[in-house]
Amino acid sequence: MNRSMKSAAMAASLLALLGCAGAPIAPVAGQGPVAVAEIGSFHTGGRSVTLSGLPKKEVRFTPTSPPTLLDPNGEFEVEQMYTQYVKLAPQSRRARYPMLMWHGGGLTGVTWETKPDGQPGWQMYFVAAGHDVYVSDAVERGRASWARYPEIFKSEPVFRTKKEGWELFRIGPADSYDSAASRHAYPDTQFPIAAFDQFMKQGVPRWVTNDEPTLRAYDALVNKVCPCVITVHSQGSTFAYTLASRYPDKIKAVVGVEPSGALDPDKVDVAPLARVPLLFVWGDKIRETPRWQGIQAPMKKMIAAVKARGGQVDEIDLPAQGIRGNSHMIMMDRNSDQVAALVQDWLVRRGLATR
Template identity: 25%
Template sequence: MMKKSLFLTALSLAILTGCQNVGSQALQIEKQGSFTVGGSYVTHKGTFKQENFIAPEGQRAYGDFAYVKYQTPTNAKKYPLVFQHGGAQSSRTWESTVDGREGFDTLFLRKGYSTYLVDQPRSGKSNLSTKAITPDTPWASNPMYADKTFWILSRMGHYDSHNQPVANAQFPAGEAAYQAFQQAWTIGSGPLDNDLNADVLTQLVDQTKGAILVTHSMGGTIGWRTALRTDNVKAIVAWEPGGTPFIFPENEMPKITKARFEALSGAAMGVPMNEFLKLTKIPIVLYYGDYIQVGSDNVGEDKWGTELAMAKQFVATINKHGGDATLVHLPEIGIKGNSHFLMGEKNNQQLADLMADWLKQKELDK
């Protein structure tokens, strides 16, 4: 009996220890869900009749809202992270990596931040639009014959003599990762309207009563514009912003560095000084990866060289007017091999820690 008692005690301790180990790794989520924010509708003229119930007469078309998925960990920090994706993308940017590891969504939940993942209007799960596709709607074709285009523009790597994709150092190698990357793109269901996108993102930020924006690529301009519209943006973390205009005072427009294909060059838009100064009231950090060089034979490397040149002027202008902006070019601090989709690459944990350290320095980790 004593041996049996000792055995059961030892077994109970082992089970308890195992549960504690699992618990230390498990995410503790207080609440989660999804909702839409913003949006509008237009009504077709005429009168609705059941006899012709599929006709548009008298019916509404809804659209131009954002879909938001959120998760809140137990004992969450004060300000949530609101993740804004880039062009032809969706909230998948921030979810699992192409090789199945945790993305920024989960990594920052583990760090105690609530996360809000956005599908911007006319994209992803928000693909209802009140306006029809126009000739200038970017990436609207379906099917999209653009896998090599996206690969090169995103600096994921190059192609060998057999026209097979070769990944850069931090992008997971292999056909499965390549396919997962290509299957993350979305088509535009209506004209790109970054003021609309900023208006809707502003509504979300106001709804949270304060948030930290985390943007990527073409989403960069949406972040800048949102900060002009509300005081509830507490900081901006921008991962390789570009592809849409940076914001400058209208009387201090920057020098444009032209890309080999001029349409790919970094761009800027001017706003009144009193508007621009709102960007000087919050901490801002911009991160850029590797393989960036103006004049490179690689179209993507050249294009992002012009964006980096614009970003440096953007940061300098903010700081000139008393702001707190920082640009981090990762190779210069010893982090090499990252592409344009660096948040999903092999060292994404290291990059998440880098961002978390910055948030701590700015006392946004409480």
């Protein structure tokens, strides 16, 4: 099967899926299924590294294969980022620019795909709303791949426990997680708690010393794909706001879903951000969580500085709007389509999409 036939087959498969997705995407899919033109992927960023002086060792690549002398010395490609895209046919496209979806710390692009309870995620929602969507696995995550430590990555990987995920992501209050058999959630949580263990299977190791190569890879992505809109979650926001400040003509808006990485206006000129429409979406229980108040405070400082420079900044405080129980993983909560609709409405009001 040649490349064009493969692309057509993949597009037909996703088209059929979109046409059968049902109620979860009905608010935007009521006009009928969308037509997909192309599904594909690529890597950006990265560099070539040569290692030498490492010891050889004997390995078996399968239980029945003969021993092989493995030589770890030589050239490698490292610090690259992976991106998968879904491009719509022109008749189905209702957004002016593609949407890039960037994940948070210890996570991958799975954040935006199928939710842990099996329901469609925001990738599906915004494709059905008429957006070309690009979902990335940043440097060191998922299909971007790792590199050797300490020869290339300079620190050991960090792993997230279930307790940290449960409490930091505000599924339950502090000290509400003892074990999988002994944990209690907020009574009004929107997170599908029966799927929490399934969600934690998405967790991957992260390195706290790789911000520079990650920024370079995202920079390469922006220059390859944009003009664009970026929808970013949590730790990924540091890269989004840095690049929006660097490329205010290429990045047409940034939707921050509980962003946790701000630019410090005392150290960085945030004036270019005043040229980029910014939306911030906040879930519930932030005011009751001291750690989250500390995370949010630098973001509020950046918001105030951008507003002072005439920036277009909007915030959706979900509990203030009567939408209660949202966790840090808003795009996975049971009411995630309701929140996605608010984001889509904002994009329409900003002239970046149509209904």
